[in-house]
Amino acid sequence: MKYLKIYFLAITALLAFTSCSSDDDDAVANDVTLTFSNTFGDTPIVLGDATSAEATVNTSDAGQVHHFSEVKYVISNIRLVKADGTEIPYNINDLDNGATVINQANPETLSYVLNDIPVGDYAQLKFGLGVRSDLNTLDQVSFPSFYALAGANDTEMMWEWGTGYRFTKIEGFYDTDNKEMSIHTGSTITDAPDGGFTQGVDAYRDITLDLPDVAVVGNHAPTINIKADFDMLLSGNAHTITLSTGTSMSDNATPNIHTADQMVKFVDNLGGDGTNDLQGMFSILSVEN
């Protein structure tokens, strides 16, 4: 009897310790961290003003040197796809909790944590470059945090006349005489009130990236490292772009993109064309489990 008691005590103790251990398999959800590395090819972008000696200089396929003083873009509509095909949306209708502005000048913004991702093996990451047109209404009441984030002076990511957000904001200089370049993208798509017709362009792009290694959400919280290769801004899959300064229809560099016709070429380069190219400038660097 005495030994039975001891065994019971021992088993109970073991069970107690086992259930108290944080290393058990009872986690139902965990975080996933997305990091964004903004590069020219494999070189991280260092920002700088017109005459900066530190700024990373890139040469486009058209032969134009350029460097950036500002790089900002919106990521939203994030979805993780399990190996079995189940798609987990992350606050995709909530810009406050599911969208962010990646700002190269602010290192904190280069990491974005997705909370409460259900346990599982994830094989694919999907997200939007920009804001879906149904959410692109500057609704300050529904999404006050994102409005403040995108409208605050240091981001200036609002597109005022279009009453939407700027999806990308790239400022910099090109050619050896450091001409200004200013690339802003955003959507102008609008429906007539009776649904009779639709005008404008939709600059939102859906990105789909296969993960080279499965991201395992469970005991650990994995990190997915994403590369945004801004060499593709001018030298993309869709278009080889030559920047030119001026106010004619084909000028596209200065100081603002003013025809949606030219803007769409940058959008296709950065975010893919939405049909054949679903990657644009994005790729997965690595998955850390």
Next chain:
Amino acid sequence: MFFTENTPFMKTIIWCLLLSLALLSCSEDESFEPIIDNPEIALEIPADFPSLNSSVEANLPTQYGVQLGEKLFNDKRFSADNTISCASCHIQSNAFADNNAQAIGIEGRVGLRNTPPIQNLAFMNFYNWDGSKLRLEDQPLVPIITHEEMDSSILEVIDKIESDPEYQDLFEKTFGDENITPERIYKSIAQYEYTLISANSKYDKVMRNEEGVNFTESEAQGYAIFQEKCISCHSGALFTDQSFRNIGFPLNPDSNEAGRGRVTGEPEDYMSFRVPSLRNIEYTAPYGSFGQFETLKEVLDYFDNGVLYADNLDPVFKDNDNRIPLTEEDKTYLIAFLKTLSDVSFVNGN
């Protein structure tokens, strides 16, 4: 049954209390309060005007909605520093436009384009010179947030006005409760604007064969020339066919400008602007998308001298050596006719 001479005192008190409470709660029941009467305002549709924009049906002007909209329209708290209201650029005596080349916002900031007049907007299908908005209710937010205009936000505006008892009263009368929301602000401003109908000019009176109203010799000549050389674009009762055209006016040096091209992305829309209505044109100088021309004479001189070539230059010009030929006499008569499109009652608010 409940109360007899034998009912205990406490029981009586308790029943009295319960009865009082019941009566009190009944008197606070809001379903017994009369519903505020907020009748629709019947818009007087002038003869031969095009059909209403379908969003008017979804936002029919009401008595209090229009009153509220007008109050909001004139409220300088819409701007960051409380100096500019809608009425600051949309001035009644200028047919709700102004006399600046480009609109001027807070702190003297200069905007991109010439202020458009607010007249007959209920009958328009596109708003702003580039037609970027298709519903009038979608327009007010633009100047509220634009840096060169009011540089504010809709929540900032609501914050300033929500404890104003006059607004609380008007919102309640218009929408049924005191809640001040962005949508209600846009809707009431639009309701007010829908009522701004101008169709009582001398031209209108002549067309209606009103007693004792006739064109002068000059005006009649001008009307004939107008029908020959201008009416293909400035057609109909609104004096615009509401199309977007590049007519080779001097180009805005601001690279933000691309005309309708910046909305649609179509090369054929580059530097195309909506044909302006010529109603009340006497009051809305300077002319052109960014006020390139001080006077009507300057505009007509420009047409005659030749406009800027562009690949997408409108055929009216492209097929005619880039000009509309006009003699000095033509121009004088035309201007006399254009002045008959002035609606004094509209600009005076009668």
